[in-house]
Amino acid sequence: MSITGALKGLAGRHSVRAPATIRSGTYAGLFAFLAFSLLLLSPNIVALLVLRSEPLDLLMAFANAAATRPVQVLGYSLAIWFVWVAVCGRVFLACALLAPLLLLVPIENYLLIEYHTRMLPHVFGVVQESDLIEAREFLRGLWWKAVLAYLALGAAAAVALRILWRTGLVWRHASRFGVIALFVGVALGTHLMFHHQEAWTRELKRASDDLTPEPHPLIVRVIRDGFPFGLVVRYADYRGALDRLEHVRGLMSNFRFRAREVSAYQGRETFVLVIGESARYDRWSINGYARPTSPRLTMEGNLISLTDVVSVASATRISVPILLSRKPAERALDFTFNERSLISAFREAGFRTYWLSNQAPLGSYETPVSVYAAEADERRYFNAADFSKATPYDAVMLPSLAEVLAKDESRQLVVVHTLGSHFSYRQRYPDQFDIFRPSPSPDAPVPYDDWTYRDVLNNAYDNSILYTDYFLSEVISQLKISGRPLTAMLYVSDHGEDLFDQQCRRAGHGRSTPAAHRIPMFFWYSDQYAARYPEKLEALRANRRVRLTTESVFPTFLDAAGIAFPTQDLTRSAMSRSLTERPRRVVSLAGLVDFDHARLNEKCDLTN
Numbered sequence: 001m002s003i004t005g006a007l008k009g010l011a012g013r014h015s016v017r018a019p020a021t022i023r024s025g026t027y028a029g030l031f032a033f034l035a036f037s038l039l040l041l042s043p044n045i046v047a048l049l050v051l052r053s054e055p056l057d058l059l060m061a062f063a064n065a066a067a068t069r070p071v072q073v074l075g076y077s078l079a080i081w082f083v084w085v086a087v088c089g090r091v092f093l094a095c096a097l098l099a100p101l102l103l104l105v106p107i108e109n110y111l112l113i114e115y116h117t118r119m120l121p122h123v124f125g126v127v128q129e130s131d132l133i134e135a136r137e138f139l140r141g142l143w144w145k146a147v148l149a150y151l152a153l154g155a156a157a158a159v160a161l162r163i164l165w166r167t168g169l170v171w172r173h174a175s176r177f178g179v180i181a182l183f184v185g186v187a188l189g190t191h192l193m194f195h196h197q198e199a200w201t202r203e204l205k206r207a208s209d210d211l212t213p214e215p216h217p218l219i220v221r222v223i224r225d226g227f228p229f230g231l232v233v234r235y236a237d238y239r240g241a242l243d244r245l246e247h248v249r250g251l252m253s254n255f256r257f258r259a260r261e262v263s264a265y266q267g268r269e270t271f272v273l274v275i276g277e278s279a280r281y282d283r284w285s286i287n288g289y290a291r292p293t294s295p296r297l298t299m300e301g302n303l304i305s306l307t308d309v310v311s312v313a314s315a316t317r318i319s320v321p322i323l324l325s326r327k328p329a330e331r332a333l334d335f336t337f338n339e340r341s342l343i344s345a346f347r348e349a350g351f352r353t354y355w356l357s358n359q360a361p362l363g364s365y366e367t368p369v370s371v372y373a374a375e376a377d378e379r380r381y382f383n384a385a386d387f388s389k390a391t392p393y394d395a396v397m398l399p400s401l402a403e404v405l406a407k408d409e410s411r412q413l414v415v416v417h418t419l420g421s422h423f424s425y426r427q428r429y430p431d432q433f434d435i436f437r438p439s440p441s442p443d444a445p446v447p448y449d450d451w452t453y454r455d456v457l458n459n460a461y462d463n464s465i466l467y468t469d470y471f472l473s474e475v476i477s478q479l480k481i482s483g484r485p486l487t488a489m490l491y492v493s494d495h496g497e498d499l500f501d502q503q504c505r506r507a508g509h510g511r512s513t514p515a516a517h518r519i520p521m522f523f524w525y526s527d528q529y530a531a532r533y534p535e536k537l538e539a540l541r542a543n544r545r546v547r548l549t550t551e552s553v554f555p556t557f558l559d560a561a562g563i564a565f566p567t568q569d570l571t572r573s574a575m576s577r578s579l580t581e582r583p584r585r586v587v588s589l590a591g592l593v594d595f596d597h598a599r600l601n602e603k604c605d606l607t608n
Contacts, residue, residue: 029091029167036095036160039153041081043108043118043227044074050112076219077226083183084229086176092164101228102157106149108227111384118225120234255340259348259558259565261411265532269486270405270412271346271561272475275320276468276493277359277420278509281309281518283465291436293465296473297522302530304540306521306574309548310595311495313587314509314516316359317368319494320417323553324372329585329592341372342554346413349563354404355379356397357417369417376415383419393430394418394471401475405482412484413561416475420468421497423508425460429467436462454500457507461499476524485528490557492550493519504604512588512606517595519550523560536560536575543574547596549584 038045048070088094108119216224216233224233281287286294286305297303312329313319321327324341331337343353355376359369360383373379382396397416404414419428426440436459440446447453472491479487496516498506509516523540530537536559552572558565559573570576584595588606598606 026167026169028163029169032160032163032167033091033095033169036157036164037081039105039157039160040095040098040102040228041074041077042105043112044070044077046109046112047118047225048074050116072222073225073230076222077229079183080223080226080229082179086171086179089171089176091169091171092161095161095164098228099157099161101231102153103150104228104231105153106146117384118227118234119231120237251336251338252340255338255344257340257345257348257565257567259345259563261349262562262564264350265411265486265562267486267528268410268484270414270479270482270484271351271487271557272401272414272416272479272489273342273557274416274418274472274475274489274491275323276491276520277316277418277422278495278497279421279465279468279493279520280496280499280515281307281520282515283462284469284520286522287520291462293462294469296469300473300476300524302526303522303524304537304544306523306540306543306548307545309492309519309521309550309552310517310584310586311493311519311550312585314495314512316494318587319550320369321372323492323494323550324369326551326554329549329551329587332587332592341375342558343372343375343413343415345558345563345565346561347375347377348565349411349561351411351413352407352409353377354412354414355417356400356404356414357381358383358392358394358397358419359417360384373415373417391419391427393428393467394420395474398471398474398478402478405478405484418468418471420493421461421464425457425464428464433463433467433470435466436460439463451500451505454507458499461497472522479524479526485526486532487526488529488560489524490522490553490560491524492521492553494550495519498604504600506604511604512586512593513600513604514606517586517606521548521553533560533562533575535577539577539579540575542577543579546574546579547581547584548574549586549595 051070084098085091085094088097104119111117111119220233224230224237283289284294284297284305285292286298286303287307311319312322313332318332321337321341322329322332324343325337326339327334327337343355347353353376355373355378357373357380359381361370361373361379361381380397380400382400383391397418401414401416404412421428424440424446426434426442426444426446438456439460440456446457472489475489479489495509496518497509498504498511498513498515500507501513501515504513504515525533525537552574555569555572556574558568559570559575570578571580572582573579585592586595586598586606588598593606593608595606598608601607
């Protein structure tokens with residue numbers, strides 16, 4: 001039912017006008033209404049043009065099954081807009097009430113064009129965690145475009161609203177009630193049709209998982225992704241995520257390590273923990289890979305590579321909490337844990353703590369990490385995009401790292417959470433690092449399930465490792481010139497990546513394969529650190545080939561910083577002569593399996 005056909009009962013406010021004048025006013029009003037509608041709903045059209053579906057990893061597939069397509073979103077947004085006008089009756093009133101939301105149109109369109117993402121809950125989180133200085137830096141070079149966009153938008157909207165006010169367009173025709181009834185019927189029918197099909201998604205939410213919300217029904221998801229009405233659902237999701245974070249933080253509020261520095265260093269010291277993303281152990285030339293993917297780290301004399309480390313899980317939201325805390329492998333799938341992370345241990349020992357992240361602060365995959373990030377004294381997020389699309393490169397965090405190092409603070413901990421080699425690999429590095437070719441173009445759709453594409457995919461992945469080598473070397477360089485004598489950096493990836501290995505014809509992560517679990521782990525140290533802790537470095541070199549899991553990151557990093565606490569277990573620290581090998585239990589689709597004694601089933605998953 002078109003809006004033109006539905007508004008047969010339209011008339012101007014001045015009924016004494018001649019029929020021709022009335023028709024002219026009606027047409028002008030309709031034109032103004034269509035123009036205003038185009039302005040307000042333009043993000044849905046932009047989304048239709050720029051968003052493309054891409055194959056995702058296993059965990060993403062659960063969410064992707066519940067994804068909505070831009071054409072659906074556009075259709076529902078139009079339907080809700082007409083329902084809104086039908087409810088209001090007066091077209092001017094319907095438009096004027098939503099006119100303030102026009103302020104968000106340029107922002108939504110910019111996010112869609114630049115980052116291929118909408119104004120989702122994680123974007124609200126980035127805004128919350130940003131300060132005025134960071135906002136000014138972000139807008140540098142964009143402010144004049146923003147001013148022009150708002151001037152043009154404001155002028156067009158003002159003209160349209162003025163015409164609507166003067167013509168007094170009213171939807172009097174009985175079709176307005178038909179539109180409302182039709183929408184309610186379709187929405188209810190859609191919900192009932194997909195209600196049983198969606199039941200399995202609710203089963204994915206474990207009873208112990210306090211961080212994952214119940215999935216929205218399909219109709220709500222479609223509305224959420226639309227603009228402007230979806231902003232209500234998105235903001236509600238954002239507030240819900242914050243409430244869940246507060247709930248989980250409350251469970252840990254009374255926990256204390258009672259940590260302290262064993263022997264306080266009199267100078268300035270900084271420890272940096274870099275959390276990598278999707279990096280495989282065997283793709284670094286420093287670990288024996290034939291391609292020169294880590295030329296800079298290879299030149300670092302004060303660097304030790306641990307050769308046999310596996311991640312407990314092959315998904316970020318499960319693996320990162322384990323390496324940051326004492327959460328054991330047995331509780332990997334329990335997204336709540338009543339202990340704080342190593343960040344709090346450093347704080348208790350008198351360190352000023354920082355969290356720099358090129359990943360999002362909130363979302364289905366980020367919130368379990370954000371629980372621990374919130375323990376830091378200061379947090380800075382640099383990425384407002386969906387990680388499966390174009391994002392800022394990790395080097396965007398380097399200026400902030402330099403700023404932190406320049407502060408007049410005696411003790412610092414900086415956690416740097418990178419995007420590393422997360423797909424799409426070509427979008428993780430700039431053109432000057434596109435060395436191994438052929439590789440895809442940054443904007444090309446990537447067929448991760450296409451075996452014939454494996455060479456191109458592998459080239460892009462190796463380039464992303466080359467860029468990570470550059471990023472880590474820059475972090476080390478900043479530590480060297482910081483004027484802080486005692487510094488050290490630990491780099492560890494959250495998990496590995498499948499790249500069509502042997503008979504396993506898949507790429508990405510989320511599956512439990514050897515390639516998805518084997519990860520790199522590097523420790524770099526300053527000369528002053530070597531002079532202060534020679535016994536720790538001697539132990540680390542002796543332990544560099546010991547079989548470890550990411551459960552050892554927490555005890556190793558605190559031990560490396562000379563931090564002790566009453567319940568500390570040095571038998572898990574790679575910096576200690578007391579290190580003891582243990583069975584390496586990792587999460588697979590079959591449950592917990594012993595990594596070193598597991599076998600691959602026909603689907604390339606580890607199993608007992």
